[in-house]
Every structure is written in structure tokens, then in C-alpha cells.
Amino acid sequence: MTPSDFQVTRSSPFTKAIAVIGLLILIVLIAAPYWAGRADMRLMGELFLYLALASLWNLMAGYAGLVSVGQQAYVGFGGYMLFALTIFGGLPPVVAIVGAGVLGALIAVPVALLIFRLRGAYFAIGTWVIAEVFRLSFAQVSALGGGSGSSLPVGIVRSLASSRAGREHLSYWLALASAVIVIAAVYLFLRSRNGLALTAIRDNELAAGSLGIDIWRTKFIVYLVTAALTSMIGALIFLQKLRISPDAAFSVNDWTAFVIFIVVIGGIGTIEGPIIGTLIFFALREALADLGTIYLMVLGAVAIVIMLKAPNGLWGLIRARFDLELFPLSYRVKPSKSDMKG
Amino acid sequence: MPDPLLKLEDLDAFYGDFQALYQVELEVAPGEVLAIIGANGAGKTTLMRSISGLTQNQAQMVRYRGDTIGALRADEVAGKGIALVPEGRQLFPSLSVQENLIIGGQIGRKGPWSLKAVYELFPILQERRHQQSTSLSGGQQQMVAIGRALMANPDLILFDEISLGLAPIIIKDIYAALPGIIGEGMSALIVEQDITKALSVSQRFYCLQEGRVSLEGSSATVAREDISRAYFGVE
Amino acid sequence: MEWVNALLQGTLLGGLYALFAAGLSLIFGVMRLVNIAHGDLIVLGAYLGLSVTTVLGFHPMLALIVVVPAMAIFGYVLQRGILNQTLGKDILPPLLVTFGLSVIIQNALLETYSADPQKMNAGALETASVSLGGLSVGVLPVLTFAIAIAVIATLQWIFYRTALGRAFRATSDNQEIAQLMGLNRRHIFGLAMALALAVTAIAGIMLGIRTSFDPSIGGGRLIFGFEAVIIGGLGNLWGTLVGGVILGVAQTIGAKIDPGWQLLAGHLTFLVILAVKPNGLFPRISE
Numbered sequence: 001m002t003p004s005d006f007q008v009t010r011s012s013p014f015t016k017a018i019a020v021i022g023l024l025i026l027i028v029l030i031a032a033p034y035w036a037g038r039a040d041m042r043l044m045g046e047l048f049l050y051l052a053l054a055s056l057w058n059l060m061a062g063y064a065g066l067v068s069v070g071q072q073a074y075v076g077f078g079g080y081m082l083f084a085l086t087i088f089g090g091l092p093p094v095v096a097i098v099g100a101g102v103l104g105a106l107i108a109v110p111v112a113l114l115i116f117r118l119r120g121a122y123f124a125i126g127t128w129v130i131a132e133v134f135r136l137s138f139a140q141v142s143a144l145g146g147g148s149g150s151s152l153p154v155g156i157v158r159s160l161a162s163s164r165a166g167r168e169h170l171s172y173w174l175a176l177a178s179a180v181i182v183i184a185a186v187y188l189f190l191r192s193r194n195g196l197a198l199t200a201i202r203d204n205e206l207a208a209g210s211l212g213i214d215i216w217r218t219k220f221i222v223y224l225v226t227a228a229l230t231s232m233i234g235a236l237i238f239l240q241k242l243r244i245s246p247d248a249a250f251s252v253n254d255w256t257a258f259v260i261f262i263v264v265i266g267g268i269g270t271i272e273g274p275i276i277g278t279l280i281f282f283a284l285r286e287a288l289a290d291l292g293t294i295y296l297m298v299l300g301a302v303a304i305v306i307m308l309k310a311p312n313g314l315w316g317l318i319r320a321r322f323d324l325e326l327f328p329l330s331y332r333v334k335p336s337k338s339d340m341k342g
Numbered sequence: 343m344p345d346p347l348l349k350l351e352d353l354d355a356f357y358g359d360f361q362a363l364y365q366v367e368l369e370v371a372p373g374e375v376l377a378i379i380g381a382n383g384a385g386k387t388t389l390m391r392s393i394s395g396l397t398q399n400q401a402q403m404v405r406y407r408g409d410t411i412g413a414l415r416a417d418e419v420a421g422k423g424i425a426l427v428p429e430g431r432q433l434f435p436s437l438s439v440q441e442n443l444i445i446g447g448q449i450g451r452k453g454p455w456s457l458k459a460v461y462e463l464f465p466i467l468q469e470r471r472h473q474q475s476t477s478l479s480g481g482q483q484q485m486v487a488i489g490r491a492l493m494a495n496p497d498l499i500l501f502d503e504i505s506l507g508l509a510p511i512i513i514k515d516i517y518a519a520l521p522g523i524i525g526e527g528m529s530a531l532i533v534e535q536d537i538t539k540a541l542s543v544s545q546r547f548y549c550l551q552e553g554r555v556s557l558e559g560s561s562a563t564v565a566r567e568d569i570s571r572a573y574f575g576v577e
Numbered sequence: 578m579e580w581v582n583a584l585l586q587g588t589l590l591g592g593l594y595a596l597f598a599a600g601l602s603l604i605f606g607v608m609r610l611v612n613i614a615h616g617d618l619i620v621l622g623a624y625l626g627l628s629v630t631t632v633l634g635f636h637p638m639l640a641l642i643v644v645v646p647a648m649a650i651f652g653y654v655l656q657r658g659i660l661n662q663t664l665g666k667d668i669l670p671p672l673l674v675t676f677g678l679s680v681i682i683q684n685a686l687l688e689t690y691s692a693d694p695q696k697m698n699a700g701a702l703e704t705a706s707v708s709l710g711g712l713s714v715g716v717l718p719v720l721t722f723a724i725a726i727a728v729i730a731t732l733q734w735i736f737y738r739t740a741l742g743r744a745f746r747a748t749s750d751n752q753e754i755a756q757l758m759g760l761n762r763r764h765i766f767g768l769a770m771a772l773a774l775a776v777t778a779i780a781g782i783m784l785g786i787r788t789s790f791d792p793s794i795g796g797g798r799l800i801f802g803f804e805a806v807i808i809g810g811l812g813n814l815w816g817t818l819v820g821g822v823i824l825g826v827a828q829t830i831g832a833k834i835d836p837g838w839q840l841l842a843g844h845l846t847f848l849v850i851l852a853v854k855p856n857g858l859f860p861r862i863s864e
Contacts (some may be wrong), residue, residue: 069613069673115850117855118807120668126851127805129844132800136841147837248653252796257680264673293684301682307673308662416756426757434750437743445747448740449759496758513840 018326029176033169045240047282048179052233053255053275054216054262055182056226061260062269063190063198064222067120070127072256073111073134074104074227076249078234080138083244086156088143088342093160097174097235105224112223130250135250149245155244171240178233185229186295187271187327194218198282264303267313271327276315345575347372347529348393348424349405353412355385364553370498375530377540377561380550381573386533387429389550390502393531394426395419406498421449425496429503429533431487433475439486440471446490446577453495454526460489463519476505481512487517488523498529505536517543537569551575580833582712587829591822592722593787596780597802598809598817599728600773606812607745607769608664608673614679615756616799620773621682622648622781623790626695637697637786650772658765672778686792694789705787713847721783727819728776729814735772736814737754745769766841797840806848810857819858823850 032041053071060066081100085091091099115126137149161167191196197218234255238244246255258281266277281299288295310317319325344482346369355363362385380386391397393404395416404412411419425446433442443460455538463486470478475486484504491499505513513536524530534540541547541561549557549572557564557572564574601615602725622644628782629640659678662668705716748755748765756762784790784798804824809816824843831842850858 061669062784067666067669069676114852117851121613122803122807123610125800129800129847130795132797133841133844133848136837136844138840140837207733252671253680257676260673260676269670293688296684297681297688300684304659304674304677304681307670307677308659311670331641337743394757396756414760416753417759417761420757420759427758428754432751432754434747434754436746436750441743445743445755445758445760448744490758 006326011155015325016155022326026180028257030173032172032176033165037127038168041058041168041172041284043286045175047138047278048175049233049237050262050281051179051274051278052182053230054266054278055179055186055271056230058263058268058270058274059186059189060222060226061200062273063195064219064261065202066219067124067224068127069252069260070131071131071226071259072228072252072254073127073238074108075132075234076131076138076246077107077114077134078104078231078236079238079244079249080144080229082238083144083152087153093156094174096238097232100139100184100235101228101232104226104234108224110229112220116220116223131151131250131278133250135246136247139246145245146244147151148331149248152239152242154156160239169238171230173239174236174239178236182229182233183271183275185225187329190226190271190329194221197265198222200305244272258299261299263313265306265313267315267319269312270319271329272319272325273313273315275316277313280314343373345408346405347374347407347431348372348420348531350393351403351405353389353392353399355388355389355397355399355403357388357397358373358387360540362553363392366553366555367549368548368555368558370529371529372497374545374546375524375532377544377547378531378533378550379537379547379569379573380570381558383552385553386550388500388553390426390429390500390533392420393459394500395425410461420494421451422498423451423495424500425491425494425557427487427491427500427502427504431480431483433483433486433490435476437465437475438472439475439478440523441487442475442486443493443510447493447495448492449496449566455492455495457493458568460492463487463492463523481515482510483507484512484516490524496528498531499524501530501532501534503533503535507537513539521554537573549573578832582612584831585712585714586718586825588822589722589825591805591818591825592718593780593821594726594801594824595725595818595821596721596728596776596783596807597798598805599725599732599814600777600780601799601802602774602806602812602814602817603732603776604769605806607749607761609749609765610660610664611675612773613672613677613799614682615777615802616674616796616797617679617686618648618803619684619781619784619798620790620792620795621685621699622774622778623785624686624780624781624792625697626782626785627690627722630697636698636817637782638702641779641782642695644782645775647782648774648778649771652770652772652777653767655774656770657763660770661763679818681793683792691791692791692793694791695783696780699786707811716844721787721862722724724783725818726781729818732770732772732776733814737793741768741841759847769787775861776857804843807857808847808850810860813857813859814858816859 008134036044057068057071060068078100081103082093082096082252084094085099086290088091089096111130115123118126138144157167161170172267190198199215201218236248261279262277265280266275267273267337285295289296306313348370349375350366350368353366354361366389374492377385378389388397395414395418398415401410404410406422406424411422413501421530422520434445440457441568442455464561466482467485467489470482478486497559504516532540532544541564544561546554547561547564548558549569551572552575557568597619599750603610603611604610625644625647626637626640629635629643630637659674660671663674699717702717707716708714744760744765747758748760748762752762801824805817805820807820808823809818809820823846827846828839828843832839
């Protein structure tokens with residue numbers, strides 16, 4: 001056989017089947033207001049938001065090597081921007097969400113210039129310092145309630161939809177949309193030129209640098225995109241909560257610890273990992289929530305064991321056994337169809 | 343031939359994911375100096391790593407004084423009396439010259455080598471003992487690396503490419519000093535690119551080619567063309 | 578005079594921050610590990626001190642003779658049992674494992690001691706003060722600062738004057754070659770973590786005498802320690818003390834302007850120094 005007898009491809013009949021199944025699941029989920037109860041919809045909405053946060057954290061840590069323990073900075077920032085833009089700017093909430101994303105990207109520029117000076121693990125703690133600065137700064141803004149926080153005025157809440165059911169459906173759909181958009185964005189980003197650069201950096205930073213890939217610029221772009229999307233999700237989260245305070249908005253446990261556990265358990269550095277991790281995280285939470293602190297200790301222990309014994313997470317285990325890939329990113333070599341007879 | 347000090351039996355070893363050595367058989371007698379020659383990538387460094395424990399293999403693949411040591415960690419192997427002068431010297435930059443030597447002797451094996459003995463062998467090191475090891479010239483750094491290995495009072499000393507990156511005049515000095523170093527009843531394994539140098543100081547040699555022993559014999563009597571064939575693998 | 582007083586109080590507070598930072602700096606220096614659970618380990622030290630004082634009726638300072646060895650043993654076991662498995666080229670495993678550890682310690686403390694703030698009772702030591710040229714200076718802050726200097730001097734002596742320190746430096750330089758010298762790096766790292774947690778125990782007890790504490794404050798202590806390390810320059814223990822002092826002074830002066838500005842002033846000072854001198858004021862390790 002000669003090289004032309006083979007073709008290099010990302011897709012396979014299996015991935016095409018998965019795409020069809022995925023589409024069907026998505027349609028069922030969009031229709032949830034017609035078949036799910038209110039409590040279920042609330043839970044699913046929260047699940048989608050965590051899925052989006054986890055996918056973004058995974059893009060940074062798993063692909064760009066930017067391990068942040070300070071993403072709560074952007075969740076909280078986005079939440080506060082929603083409040084500021086609707087209350088003082090008079091913007092409709094949905095527009096304010098987009099605005100929060102834009103402002104999140106803007107504020108991320110000076111932040112990145114500063115903390116990109118820190119390497120590796122010190123970068124991680126640097127992101128935490130930034131989140132603390134955000135928290136303490138917003139606690140000083142008395143117009144937004146200072147340290148005790150404030151609530152979203154009824155008029156703004158009503159502007160979303162007139163009925164309570166309508167509002168609940170809308171925030172469910174927004175949460176679902178955010179998860180879909182984030183996963184699609186991550187997937188397309190990884191397939192793009194920048195994404196290939198990222199994969200090269202992850203595999204070998206030195207070699208990638210010598211191949212002329214601008215590592216700093218690529219990481220910078222990832223950081224900005226993640227900041228923008230995380231801020232939008234933060235705005236959505238606090239649009240559902242209707243109340244914001246510095247401690248809730250910039251909670252390291254809620255917006256970073258849980259997200260990290262989701263990604264580690266599911267499998268870091270894969271698109272599928274955060275999906276599986278989110279499902280497991282919520283299943284564990286529903287089952288063990290009554291245990292309170294013990295639940296969190298179990299979660300921490302599970303994450304440590306997985307990191308030590310199966311560093312590619314549950315999805316890594318599944319993939320190693322069955323050679324699966326739900327989102328086709330890697331190329332496969334297979335014989336060309338025309339040459340099958342030969 | 344007396345019982346061997348070191349015996350490799352059917353040694354398969356890996357460098358990362360690649361298999362670098364295949365079924366290598368090798369023996370070193372007490373007091374013997376052995377040369378290991380071979381082209382780049384022939385497996386010489388993996389051989390050194392496997393003996394010193396930096397690469398861990400199956401226990402029975404490396405025997406030393408009859409003990410199976412193939413699976414021991416490097417620090418355990420060092421405690422049994424095997425010392426390595428690593429390729430590229432690899433001194434500890436945050437330690438002074440004297441500290442580099444002292445840490446070489448910290449295993450605490452008894453024998454002829456001490457700070458005093460090393461300084462007698464290389465007087466320049468005594469002068470420079472308080473300097474950072476990185477401030478020394480390449481040749482002086484090599485002296486520290488050799489002294490550091492000697493401080494452990496090993497029964498078997500491994501030299502990995504000791505002339506690499508040094509000026510010819512320095513190489514000459516080091517090879518002139520070598521018989522005096524090894525003369526104390528120690529066995530030695532010398533890995534060297536320069537075949538003439540390696541053969542001149544050794545009694546026997548092994549030639550590696552693509553991870554296998556392609557030739558072994560007496561250093562004094564081997565024919566040049568046999569070595570060329572074993573070295574490059576051409577007929 | 579008020580400002581001079583703030584400057585003095587801030588400097589003394591810096592001693593406590595240097596104690597927070599010393600263990601972090603030591604661990605990074607020897608094995609390039611950044612321990613996210615460091616702050617929670619400080620708080621653990623404070624709670625162990627609390628238990629020893631209440632159960633055995635010891636004075637908090639006397640509790641050190643129990644808590645310091647206990648934390649050191651815990652450090653050795655933790656390193657050999659878990660953390661050694663995370664060390665390698667990839668920075669993710671140590672980071673995420675210590676992050677998990679942080680959550681476990683925090684919630685274990687919550688489960689054992691509840692979320693109520695606690696404080697150790699050090700009796701007269703807490704209120705004693707000496708007058709210094711018109712300024713009244715608390716004995717406890719002075720004692721804390723003196724302990725910080727003593728701890729750093731001791732660490733410095735261990736590092737540069739003892740066989741253990743030589744082994745630390747050699748292993749830090751090149752782990753493989755250090756193994757060839759007969760040093761078992763797993764054991765050496767265990768000893769380094771034991772030493773670091775011994776210092777952490779001292780930091781925890783001094784914290785617990787000075788202020789009230791609860792299980793959630795570990796993250797904040799980690800950040801203070803981290804800021805002191807970076808301001809001072811990686812790998813420089815005396816620099817870390819200077820970093821702690823700068824942080825302490827920034828906080829006290831910030832608090833003097835507006836009580837809400839205390840922590841913010843510290844963080845902003847850190848960020849300014851990071852912007853101007855990214856390697857800190859007195860760097861030793863280039864990384």
C-alpha cells in the first residue's frame with residue numbers, strides 16, 4: 001500500500017452516531033419545561049451552569065496549563081456586573097449578561113498581564129489573590145450593598161418575563177444554552193489553529209516554542225475568553241439567585257473547589273471529562289448532601305485518589321478500555337474506501 | 343576467572359518508552375577495568391543507568407557480589423559500593439566544591455578515599471574548596487565529579503563519557519591520573535567515545551550496537567577492523 | 578506618633594506572616610512543591626494547640642512541645658504516604674492533591690470543633706506590654722517577631738551548616754544525582770515536610786494566641802504567606818521575613834486609613850511589587 005491508500009480523518013461512523021444521539025438529547029432537554037417538574041428544572045439548570053464552569057476551567061488547566069484557583073473572581077465579577085448594569089445602566093438582564101462578558105474580558109487584560117508573571121503553582125495562588133482583591137473591593141462599594149450585598153429589584157426581575165413560570169423556563173433555557181455554547185466553543189476552539197497550538201503546548205512547551213508558536217499569546221487568549229464566558233455564567237447564576245453578596249459571589253468553595261473536583265473526577269484535558277464529572281458530582285451531592293461536611297471530605301478524598309491512581313479521571317479509564325471519543329479531536333488513519341477491494 | 347563482581351544476565355532495559363538494551367550479558371571481575379564502546383544511541387547510557395539503579399529493572403538481571411540488585415533504587419545501589427561519575431559531570435550548583443565531595447562520602451563506607459586523599463590527588467581542588475562548583479573550569483569540575491564518586495569508597499566505579507566536552511590536554515591529564523585512581527583494587531567500567539583511549543586503560547572491552555553486545559574481547563589484542571564492524575554494523 | 582506606632586505594629590505583625598511563609602518557602606525550595614493546604618495546616622496547628630491547652634491544662638506556649646513534634650510526624654507521614662507520589666514534571670497533581678487535602682482538613686476541623694471562632698488563653702502574656710519611647714508595645718507581638726527571627730535563623734543554619742541541609746540542597750539541585758550519593762529523596766522530602774510542619778505548628782500556635790480562629794481561615798493565611806514569599810523573592814528566607822514585614826506594614830497602614838482597607842492594602846502592595854519586580858525584592862531561585 002502507498003500513503004494515498006489511507007485517509008486521515010477525525011470522524012467515524014461512531015462519532016456520527018454520537019452526534020445524532022447528542023442532538024436528540026438536546027431536543028429532549030430543550031423541551032424540559034413540558035415534562036420536568038420545577039424542582040428538577042432548577043437542579044438541571046444548576047447542573048448546566050456547573051458544566052459550563054467546569055468545561056471552561058478544563059480548557060485553561062487541561063489544555064493551556066493555566067491552573068487557576070481563582071475563577072470565582074470572574075463568577076463574582078459577572079454577577080456584580082449584572083446587578084450594576086441592570087440597576088444603574090438600565091439594561092435588560094439578557095443584554096446585561098453579554099455586557100458582563102465584555103467587561104469580564106476587559107478586566108482580565110490587566111489581571112493577566114500581572115499574574116502571567118507567576119509560574120506554575122504560584123500562578124494558581126496569584127489567581128486567588130486577584131479573587132480576594134475583587135471580593136474586598138466589591139465589599140467597599142456601598143451602592144451595591146457593601147459587605148452585606150443587595151437584591152435584584154422586583155421591576156428588573158419582572159422585566160424578564162411576567163409570570164413566575166416564564167421566568168423559570170427562561171433561566172433554565174439560558175443555563176442550558178450556556179452549557180451548549182461553552183462546550184461548542186471549547187470544541188471549535190480546540191479544532192482551530194489556536195487549539196492545535198494549545199495541544200502542542202500541553203504536550204511539550206519547549207518544542208512548541210521552538211516551532212514558532214507564541215505560547216504567551218495563546219495562553220493570554222485562552223485566559224481572556226475564559227474570563228469573558230465565566231463572567232457571563234456568573235451573571236446567569238446571580239440572575240437565578242436574585243441576591244448577591246461578596247462572600248457568596250467570590251466563594252472559593254462554590255465556584256472553584258467544586259469545579260476542580262468535577263474536572264479531576266471526570267477527567268482533565270478531555271471535553272467529555274467535565275460532562276461525566278458534573279453528572280457524578282450532582283449524583284454524589286443528591287445522595288450525600290445530608291452528611292454535610294463529611295460529604296465534602298469524601299469529595300476531597302475521591303479527588304485525591306483519582307489524581308493519584310487514575311490521573312486521567314473516569315473518562316480516561318473508559319477511553320483506555322473502549323478507545324472512545326465522543327468529540328472527535330484526534331485524527332485516525334484508516335484505509336481509503338476506494339482501495340478497500342485491494 | 344574468579345567469581346565476577348558484577349554480572350548482567352539477559353538484561354532488557356528501557357529508556358523512557360523505548361527498549362534500549364536487549365539481552366545484554368556482561369561480567370566484571372574484581373579489580374578489572376572494562377571499556378564499553380559504541381556509537382551514540384547504542385545503549386551505553388542506559389547500561390550505566392541500569393547498573394547504578396537510576397533505571398530500575400527486574401532484580402535478577404543485575405547481580406553484584408551474588409546479590410540481585412536490578413530492582414533496587416539508586417541510593418540502595420550506591421550503599422552497596424557502586425559509584426557513578428555521570429556524563430556531563432552534574433555537580434550540585436548550590437554546594438561548594440568541598441560540600442560536593444563531602445556529600446559523595448556521606449554513605450560512610452570505609453576505604454582509602456577521604457577529603458585529604460582527594461585533595462592530594464587533585465591539589466587544585468583544595469585551593470578552590472570554598473568556591474561554588476559552577477565557577478570551576480570544565481576540567482576542574484570533572485575532577486570534582488571523580489573525587490565525589492571516589493569519596494564513596496566504591497568497589498566498582500562507573501565513568502560515563504568523562505572526556506566529553508573537555509580540551510584534549512585536560513583529557514590527557516585525566517587519563518594519566520586514571521590508573522592511579524583505579525589502582526587501589528577497585529573495578530571500573532569506562533564508557534567512552536574515544537576508542538583508543540578506552541582500550542588503552544582497560545583490560546577487556548564490550549562493544550554495543552543498537553542495544554546488543556556486538557563484540558567483546560581483550561583490549562590489547564583486538565583487531566581494528568573487528569571493532570569497526572562491531573561499532574558501525576557494516577561488513 | 579500614631580503613624581510610627583502603626584509602622585511598628587505592622588513590622589511586628591510581619592513576624593507572624595514570616596512564620597506563615599517560612600514553611601511554604603522551605604517546601605518550595607527543596608522540592609518545588611506549592612502546598613495549597615499550607616494555610617489549613619497552620620489552622621490545624623492552632624486547633625491542636627487548643628486541644629492540648631484544654632485537655633492537659635498547658636499554657637499555649639508550653640503546648641508547643643506537644644504540637645511541634647506531632648505536626649512534624651504528620652508532615653513526614655503525609656509526604657511519604659501521599660505527596661511523594663505527586664512529584665514529577667507535571668505541576669497539576671501536587672496542586673490538585675494539596676487542594677483536595679485543604680478541603681479535607683477544613684471540613685474535618687469543622688466536624689470536630691464546629692464553626693464557632695475559638696481562641697487560646699495565654700493569660701497575662703496577651704495583655705502585657707512594655708513602653709518604648711512613649712509607645713506601648715505588646716509583649717506578645719514582640720515575642721512573635723523574635724520567634725520568627727529565631728526560626729528563620731535556625732532554618733538558615735540547618736540549610737547551610739548541617740548534613741541535612743546539604744542533602745536538602747543537593748536533592749533540590751538534582752534529584753537523580755542526589756540518589757547516586759545514597760540519598761533517598763523520598764526520605765529527604767519527608768524530612769523537609771516534617772521540618773516545614775514543625776514551623777507551621779509554631780505559626781499556628783502564635784496565630785491562635787493572637788487572634789480568634791475558625792476552620793475557614795486557612796485560605797487567607799496561605800495567601801499572606803504566599804505574598805510574603807513572593808515579595809521577598811523565592812528561595813530567600815531572610816527575604817521572606819522582609820516580605821512579611823512589608824505586608825504587615827501595608828495592612829496596618831491600610832487599616833489606619835479605613836478599617837475596610839486592611840487586607841486590600843496588603844494585596845494591592847503585593848500586586849504593585851509583582852508588577853515592578855516580578856522576581857521579588859531579593860530573589861535566589863530563578864523560576
